[in-house]
Amino acid sequence: MELHTLLQSIPFIQMPVDNPEISSIENNHKKVKQGSLFICITGLVFDGHTFAKEAVVNGAAAILSERTLDLDVPVIVVKDTTRAMAILANAFYGHPTQKLQLIGITGTNGKTTTSHLIEAIFRENKKVTGLIGTINMKIGDRTIETKNTTPDSLVLQSVFHDMVNEQVDTAIMEVSSHALVQGRVNGCDYDVAIFTNLSQDHLDYHHTMEEYRLAKSLLFSKLGNSYYENKKFAVLNADDEATKKFIVETSAHIVTYGIESPSDFMASNIILENNGTRFTLLTPDGNRDIAMNLMGRFNIYNVLASIAAAYVSNIPLDLIVHAIEKATGVPGRFETVNGGQDFSVIVDYAHTPDSLENVLKTIQQFAKKRIFAIVGCGGDRDPSKRPLMAEIACKYSTDPIFTSDNPRSENPLAILDDMEKGAVGNYQIIPDRTEAITTAIQTARNGDVVLIAGKGHETYQIIGDQVFDFDDRLVALKALKER
Numbered sequence: 001m002e003l004h005t006l007l008q009s010i011p012f013i014q015m016p017v018d019n020p021e022i023s024s025i026e027n028n029h030k031k032v033k034q035g036s037l038f039i040c041i042t043g044l045v046f047d048g049h050t051f052a053k054e055a056v057v058n059g060a061a062a063i064l065s066e067r068t069l070d071l072d073v074p075v076i077v078v079k080d081t082t083r084a085m086a087i088l089a090n091a092f093y094g095h096p097t098q099k100l101q102l103i104g105i106t107g108t109n110g111k112t113t114t115s116h117l118i119e120a121i122f123r124e125n126k127k128v129t130g131l132i133g134t135i136n137m138k139i140g141d142r143t144i145e146t147k148n149t150t151p152d153s154l155v156l157q158s159v160f161h162d163m164v165n166e167q168v169d170t171a172i173m174e175v176s177s178h179a180l181v182q183g184r185v186n187g188c189d190y191d192v193a194i195f196t197n198l199s200q201d202h203l204d205y206h207h208t209m210e211e212y213r214l215a216k217s218l219l220f221s222k223l224g225n226s227y228y229e230n231k232k233f234a235v236l237n238a239d240d241e242a243t244k245k246f247i248v249e250t251s252a253h254i255v256t257y258g259i260e261s262p263s264d265f266m267a268s269n270i271i272l273e274n275n276g277t278r279f280t281l282l283t284p285d286g287n288r289d290i291a292m293n294l295m296g297r298f299n300i301y302n303v304l305a306s307i308a309a310a311y312v313s314n315i316p317l318d319l320i321v322h323a324i325e326k327a328t329g330v331p332g333r334f335e336t337v338n339g340g341q342d343f344s345v346i347v348d349y350a351h352t353p354d355s356l357e358n359v360l361k362t363i364q365q366f367a368k369k370r371i372f373a374i375v376g377c378g379g380d381r382d383p384s385k386r387p388l389m390a391e392i393a394c395k396y397s398t399d400p401i402f403t404s405d406n407p408r409s410e411n412p413l414a415i416l417d418d419m420e421k422g423a424v425g426n427y428q429i430i431p432d433r434t435e436a437i438t439t440a441i442q443t444a445r446n447g448d449v450v451l452i453a454g455k456g457h458e459t460y461q462i463i464g465d466q467v468f469d470f471d472d473r474l475v476a477l478k479a480l481k482e483r
């Protein structure tokens, strides 16, 4: 695409005289090829402008910048390069989200689980799906690695473009609060936006719960601003306080789900069993009795949100129910580790106070004896959740063990000190995660449950700036074998 054609989508810019052919758009100078447009982003760690010269050496044909730069290629100056990047990426890749159905999911917990459930329902309905989220990105069966839960606008639009080329009907994506604030999803044309829940997390970044809620609200305020031919839906959790405000902030059709409050999609007669859950589903299309493999009351919310999203997408209710009943879990979410032992070992991605409480309460319902809760908190992340998570581990387990999650740049012992401020009663501190897991597995006996929380599907541990191989499930299996 010619530079001038590309730039037409940005108002009030000084069009450069030269009009080179643009082969790709890049925001990392290491990815720049011959003919790339390099966009200088002022980040939290680096200032992309400092790499502009190297980008030109690497072949950049033009530079988009927030200030004038003395270079041998056209430099286009805009006020906000991150914002402009989303617009340009959309134009460069041909506005791909207008060519497929797009479902976005936001909320503190349950995004990954809900996105996988929706993928399963749509696949059951013979649709080609795309998935973007914490574990990976997928186009049909093909998986693509990802650094962020919601990638930046360049990666996103390019993946959507590939999805369109590979005949994807519906793309399902997790939309993190960071992404909403940083404009990573600007220009995404959502058809259905789902809210799971709001509880404390990421206050290091969003400062207050209201600021965090406002970040989430952006998904709904972006959705459907016209009632002419409006087929856009906001699927909202009626049992969560934040929903009332989201209703005011969107002009899309409102569809609610819940257990407590009257809603369009409800669950009643809930029976939480050792190996699954039963409930009666109440819908505008009649009731259905559901028996599913997923465990825990919190998963009923994920299921209801998924059912509502599929229903407004015109998938027949009986097919939806069939897919939900067939669904097995998501990797690292309430995943059991089986080494032939006579107690349960569960790996779960609970890394917020609310999710930890939910998971421990679910375990309490079937644990016959002790509950070992191995819990840590990530470094360079909201420190105010640390004492709360320790308090919850002490309240809902018999044998809490505090250990390291991903310490990142922080001292692991300082993180444990923060956690200890919320601890009550008996607990152990074992900073080395392998040792913590091994100790619990060595000590556990018939009827006990060992919960290994916080890292779920992760296959690494970040200590300092090094990334080590680490998989809770493999560490647990090894400890079980050595018992």
Ligand SMILES: CC(=O)N[C@H]1[C@@H](OP(=O)(O)OP(=O)(O)OC[C@H]2O[C@@H](n3ccc(=O)[nH]c3=O)[C@H](O)[C@@H]2O)O[C@H](CO)[C@@H](O)[C@@H]1O[C@H](C)C(=O)N[C@@H](C)C(=O)N[C@H](CCC(=O)O)C(=O)O
Pocket (backbone or CB within 6 Å): 027, 028, 029, 030, 040, 041, 042, 043, 044, 045, 046, 047, 048, 051, 147, 148, 149, 150, 151, 152, 176, 177, 178, 179, 184
């Ligand atoms: C705090 C935060 O959100 N940071 C995100 C942000 O990075 P940043 O602003 O620090 O960027 P930077 O590293 O300073 O780089 C600035 C610019 O210089 C460029 N650069 C940099 C180095 C170089 O050698 N050459 C070069 O050109 C970079 O490509 C970039 O364009 O923008 C990047 C691109 O979008 C993100 O990958 C990055 O996520 C980091 C890795 C991260 O850990 N983010 C977490 C907090 C996050 O976003 N999490 C949410 C999920 C949370 C949840 O729901 O639980 C997520 O969506 O992943």
Ligand SMILES: Nc1ncnc2c1ncn2[C@@H]1O[C@H](COP(=O)(O)OP(=O)(O)OP(=O)(O)O)[C@@H](O)[C@H]1O
Pocket (backbone or CB within 6 Å): 107, 108, 109, 110, 111, 112, 113, 114, 134, 149, 174, 196, 197, 298, 299, 301, 302, 332, 333, 334, 348, 349, 350, 351, 354, 355, 356, 358, 359, 456
């Ligand atoms: N609806 C829910 N309400 C509360 N807790 C939940 C819910 N669904 C899942 N959880 C808990 O939260 C953990 C993370 O779930 P999931 O990965 O689906 O959430 P997420 O929102 O994608 O998280 P992240 O923001 O880290 O990507 C699960 O392992 C479980 O402990």
Ligand SMILES: N[C@H](CCC[C@H](N)C(=O)O)C(=O)O
Pocket (backbone or CB within 6 Å): 149, 351, 377, 378, 379, 381, 405, 406, 454, 455, 458
């Ligand atoms: N999306 C979350 C994941 C946290 C997972 C936990 N293991 C940690 O490293 O803190 C975050 O980036 O805060």
Ligand SMILES: [Mg+2]
Pocket (backbone or CB within 6 Å): 111, 112, 113, 133, 134, 135, 149, 174
């Ligand atoms: Mg997720």
